[in-house]
Amino acid sequence: MHFIPEALDNYVVAHSADEPELLKALTRETYQKVLQPRMLSGHYQGRLLSMLSKLIRPKTILEIGTYTGYSALCLAEGMQPEGELHTIDINEELHDFQRKYFDASPFGNQIYQYTGNALEIIPDLDRTFDLVFIDADKPNYPAYFHMIMEQMNPNGIILSDNVLWSGKVIEPLQxxxxxxxxxxxxxxxLKNDPRVETVVLPIRDGLTISRVL
Structure with missing residues (x-):
């Protein structure tokens, strides 16, 4: 979904950082082999995730919702040299697809995959996080937030995808x-919780940045 005219959106993409070749290949194979390829973060949002991660310089990253691994690889670009990225997805059929691209990147031995229910997996990770990206099943977003707040480092950042939901958030609720x-x-x-400050970005399907106070 475009929140600005498509021609202007194309201009923005054309004048932002180029998409890495590995991610171009991941995108092509996702569209060829995997259902619902529009779930990919994609070139522009991927470069934004990469930039944010590089600014934050996280040592520990948690991703809820791996899909085919595109966003994980973007976030990994900003990790500290000794950093770790832990990514969770419910779909076991995508595990090998993800691992192929993780291992083809410079971050293969720093990315840890988990398959199953994130609400059951997160408490067992036994670590705190500098950066969290939530991009999974929408009904559980509030539950994910409450759970990860217990494992966030001070000044940690929570990124939440699809928060505008194709504009449905301002339409009559069905x-x-x-x-x-x-x-x-x-x-x-996110707006009212005193533990975070939040800004919503009208980028693609909506991306929220929340900073833990």
């Missing part, structure tokens, strides 16, 4: 639309 309902709750939670 009775059975649990994803939009959860995102409305989540966006209000």
């Amino acid at each position: 009775k059975n639309d649990i994803s939009t309902k959860a995102l409305l709750e989540y966006n209000s939670l």
Whole structure:
């Protein structure tokens, strides 16, 4: 979804950093072999994730929702040399696809994969995080937030994807639309929780940056 005219959006992308060749290959194979390829972060948002990670310089990163590994590789670009990225996805069929690209990158031995329910996996990770990226099932966004707040380092950053949900957050709520309902709750939670300060970016499908106070 474009929040600015498509021609202007194309200009923005053309004048931002180029997409790395490995990520171009990952994108091509995702579109060839995997369902719902629009779930990829993609070139522009991927470069934004990379830039944010490079500014933050995290030692520990948690990603909730790996998909085919595109965003994990972008976030890994900003890790400290001894850093770790822990990424969780419910879909075991994508594990080998992800690992192939992780191992083809400079960060293969720093990226740890987990398959299953993130709400069950996160408490067992036994570490705190400098940077968290939430990009998984929308109904659980509030639960993810409450859980990860217990494991965030001071001044840690939480990035949340799809918070504008194709504009549905400003449309009349449909009775059975649990994803939009959860995102409305989540966006209000980030706005009002005194433990974080938050700004919403109208980029692609909406990206929120929250800083832990």
